Amino acid sequence: MPADLAVIGLGHHGLPLAQAAIAAGIDTIGFDTDPRAVAELAAGRPPVDGSLTASEIRRMLSGGFRPTTQPAELGRVRTAVICAPTPPGADRALDLTAVTDAARALAARLRPHTTVLLESPVPPGTTEGHLRDLLEAGSGLRAGRDFHLAYSPDRLDPGRRTHGYTGTPKVIGGLTPACTESAAAFYGRLTDKVVRARGPREAETVKLLETNFRHVNIALVNEMAVLCHEIGVDLWDVIRCAETKPFGFQAFRPGPGVGGHGVPVDTLGAHRPLRMVELASQVNERMPQYVVQRCTTLLNEHGKSARGARVLLLGVTYKPDLADRQAAPAAEIARRLMDLGAAVSFHDPHVLDWRVRDLPVPRADSLYEAASDADLTVLLQHHRTYDLQGLAVKAQLLLDTRGATPAGAAHRL
Missing domain, CATH: 3.40.50.720 (NAD(P)-binding Rossmann-like Domain)
Structure with missing residues (x-):
């Protein structure tokens, strides 16, 4: 049965997107290679990470959401969004294995005029390089001519109910202006504001900047916590007072370490390392x-x-x-x-x-x-x-x- 949208990867990135799409009336399938996770979702049970509740999953299913492990379903959609995980590898670089597997599964079934979007955190250049090559080689189609290709960084904060898809501006960067507009037309159905980046590299680097911003600022307050304990200063009171400044300051708070799925990226292959991010990682670790x-x-x-x-x-x-x-x-x-x-x-x-x-x-x-x-x-x-x-x-x-x-x-x- 054809669908408007395929969300590829039903983790903490993909499920909220599928939820927003169903709420917007978009006929959506969710593809994942994990049969157990798909079976749990199909039975109305929530993911183990708690990103969605059982009642939210049941509402998605009643709205027409169809989780599947069948890659043939990917050949029947107008829009496909890759939300595969990219955990850090042994060398601290992002592991693109799941993105590669998702791209190959999609490429073998890609039809002309489909819009392909990538939301997974990736190094700048991945969309127009690695992903484009995989899709073109596997489909025989050409990106920007036969199908649209764009990147949009995931920006949701899991568990935060005040900023859902609708209230979070969506950044998009397409391979061509037409690719950007096709992505904008899709995301415009889910969010109040679409922000057009100059291209996919800029959109990919938005995620890099936002993630590194968080880690660097947490590292600063973590170092301040150690210092303030040594000199007998109540850092929590310092932060309480500092955050009353209406400009030039954003409050971050220390903690026992930095968790979450967004990992800092301090080096990009042969490019020079981001020394501040490298130091921040050492502080937080x-x-x-x-x-x-x-x-x-x-x-x-x-x-x-x-x-x-x-x-x-x-x-x-x-x-x-x-x-x-x-x-x-x-x-x-x-x-x-x-x-x-x-x-x-x-x-x-x-x-x-x-x-x-x-x-x-x-x-x-x-x-x-x-x-x-x-x-x-x-x-x-x-x-x-x-x-x-x-x-x-x-x-x-x-x-x-x-x-x-x-x-x-x-x-x-």
Whole structure:
């Protein structure tokens, strides 16, 4: 059965796009090579990362959304959007394997006049180079003449309900002006504002800049957190005051590490490295170690050793109120504490089972009882369900890495 749109890759990029398309009345299929994930979605069950709820998935299905593992479906659509994951590889460069596989599956079935869009984070030049070559070689068609090709960076913030597809401007850059306008016509049905970039390289670099901006600024406040602790300054109060400035300042807050799917890119092949991004990555990667250092110091100050200490970790996801644990610092913090001989347990309302080094970490059922029994409780993620004032009273020792507790109620990062 033909459809208007195929979303290729049903992860945290693709599903929100499919949701927005269905809401806009666009007949949409979702293609993924993972049969289990597709079966779960078809049954109305939400993804494990919590990006969409079960009720949202059911509404999509009732609206006509069809998840599939059948690549033949890709040859029956007017628009195809590649939302494949591009995780960092061993050399820290983005791994384009999933994008390559998606492009090959699409190319074998690509029809003339189709609009092909890429939303996955990729190095600048990927759309008009690697992706174009794959599509043209596999289809015998020519991009910009026989089919439209454009890039649009994914800009959604998972879990943030205030900025959905409609309220988030969509940047697009096409291979040709006609490609750009075809992409604009599609995204104009989903969002209130479309921003035209000069070309696909500029659109790809928008994602690079936005991701690196986040990591560099988090690194700055992370370094400030270490410095302020050393000199006895309340950084959280400093940020509270600084963010009242109506210009030239945007508030970022420190934490135990930087999680999420957007990875900083500090080098692009043979091009010179972005030294500030490289340094920011080093700063942010040291934060789990710094958190463990603060843990051991607090325990020592209260006459306890890390060896044999009972440490309760609160919130092991990378974002508040989501189940997604992608690159969350909790795992490294747990490993380092275990290496010191601590007995680590955890609590997270969104995570029922958590494994570190392939071993199950005990989950606390009664939060207050566990905090009372633990020698040290560490808040790694501030979920809304946590009553931090109550926890501060119950916990023997509480380290707040998110600055969420009332001043004086806990030790803060």
